[in-house]
Amino acid sequence: MSDITLILLCAGNSSRFELSSKKQWLRTENSPLWLFVTKRLSSFYSFNKIIIASHKDELNYMKNFTDDVTFVEGGETRQSSMKNALKEVTTDYVMVSDVARACIPKEVITNLIDAKNNADCIVPILNVSDTVVFKNDTINRDEVKLIQTPQLSRTEILINALNTDEEFTDDSSAIKNIGGTIEYIKGSLNSKKLTFEEDIQAIECIKAPSKNFFTGTGFDIHPFEDNKKMFLGGVNIDVDYGFKAHSDGDVLIHSVIDALLGACGAGDIGEFFPDTDERYKGADSKELLKHIVKFIYNVGYEIVNIDLTIIAQKPKINPYKNEIKSTMAQLLNLEKQFVNIKATTAEKLGFIGRSEGVAVQSIATLKYYEWERK
Ligand SMILES: Nc1ccn([C@@H]2O[C@H](COP(=O)(O)OP(=O)(O)OP(=O)(O)O)[C@@H](O)[C@H]2O)c(=O)n1
């Protein structure tokens, strides 16, 4: 059994990337980048264990993709994500890599492992061939190194090195800080880190996303409650009763949230906003939908359209249809033509027919965010 654990850091915010999808969630064919990188690295070497540090909002979702890795919640910084992941490591050695370095070649992994006994931390580097100016001075470029990941460290030493409030931008800097030894090996241009949008041009091992469409259905139902404001699709309906619920009871938005989550395979509304959680008592459902829409985009999807049916004996929906459409289109970041609303009575049958509440059924279609190499 190998004595090396792989940690893949995937908990960043991609704030410099500036696309609607986080870089770890870009699709290469049908695979999110983090899964592609995990499979790629594990095809090069049989690690004892693979640990993935995930953003807290994406941790549960990631678990739907594979049972072969251990997921941990990331932190605010790369270093805190690494510290969380290190708690799960039981081997003598640990290899830590950025998910943002998607195309690391096998040779780099093999060379790191071959050098594992030579120092406390083995680091791939690139030398610099351009002239380097630091502040205003041209400096000796032969003394400049560009540090890459993955880095292979003795686990105990890395844990000790990170037992500080000081922030380091990589593992080797922390180890150097406590007097540990470092060995530099040859890195690779193919290990370039995806940081800015234009870096996609250099990440050649990934293929375009598949053109598949994904559908999900949603259904929600709420009974009426007197003397409460009624909201449907984010619009205040002018009646003197509302919906009984833990939140504001916007049954239409709840149904749409479930359809969106269904389409991207992310469970249901209760997994994101439990009705036992005091934070969501009386919550404005528009805010819940905004959170979900951000999630959908972050994890690499775009919304194509939604269609829904409101089943209500009362109130009358027609006078509000257009406003609901506009409000929902804005919340979903869609053109109005891609939001369709139908309404029907229950022909006086059952509890809806007895005017005791309203149900909404919906369907959403998503596609992968279409990044392209120009
Ligand atoms: N809190 C954080 C921050 C970063 N990372 C990971 O550390 C690596 C290097 O970070 P970077 O490329 O800077 O990614 P982001 O932090 O997502 O990017 P940005 O700084 O532009 O927000 C990435 O694999 C990233 O997912 C992490 O696991 N936890």
Ligand SMILES: C[C@](O)(CO)[C@H](O)COP(=O)(O)O
């Ligand atoms: C660890 C690293 O990739 C080495 O070059 C780099 O320091 C990460 O920096 P970032 O600012 O977190 O992208």
